Amino acid sequence: MGNQGMWTDEGNKMCFNAAKIWVFGWYSEFHKTSNPEKTAFIGNLVGISDAKNSPNAVTNNGFHVIVRLKSDSSRLFMVYNRKAGLNAEVADGNKLVIIDQDGRYTESTWKAALDVGESYIHKNWNGGSRNLIIVNCGLQNEGVLESMFAIAYLEGLTSAQCNNGQTFNTAPLPDLNPGCDLTEVWWHDVDGEEYNCEWYSQSNRCAAYGDQFENDGYTANEACCACED
DSSP states (O other): OOOGGGTSSSSOOOOOOHHHHHHHTTTGGGEEEEOTTTOOEEEEEEOHHHHHHOHHHHHHTTOBSEEEEEOSSOEEEEEEEOOSGGGTTOOSOTTEEEEEEOOTTSOOEEEEEEOTTOEEEESSGGGSSOOEEEEEEEEESOSTTOEEEEEEEETTTOOEEOTTSOEEOOOOOOOOOTTOOTTOOOOBOTTOTTSBHHHHTSTTHHHHHTTSSOBTTBOHHHHOGGGOO
């Protein structure tokens, strides 16, 4: 689990368990939660030492220390395990994206350690039929404020692109009803403006979520022309 070396100069300098770091709230300003059933995660992970030494730079670049991939019954955590500073004595997994499964206040589980170009498949995400895919796309800015670019997406539902331009799981837009104008977006679901009619028009989101997340008295299937039969 998390190591005392994060807080003092005593003890071993090792801290790479993303699930426990999240539970303890360490560096919480650099935590991010992403729901793969709604949108793919695309972003940069930095090591804990960089977050401690250069917090303003990490914030200004929109980088993260821990990313939690969360749905109703599934939780995974991602961290970039950089061997430096507070984490200088870590024995394994240097410069890899480490994936842990949530144990909350019990034992968490190490699921994968991804080198550049490698991927991890979590089958039947959230008890459904789709697999979650996590890809370590590549290293950026090696040295000062070094980061690892990573993506996470659900097969057949969300899409993501690595920093090298490689696109994964591109889902075509459905055939829209004649006269359906997605630029006239007045509605969004209860989770925020990002989840508007244009978002629901992609892939099979109307069928999957169109009767949920009601806002202003409407669901997507009632408010969005793209969701009409």
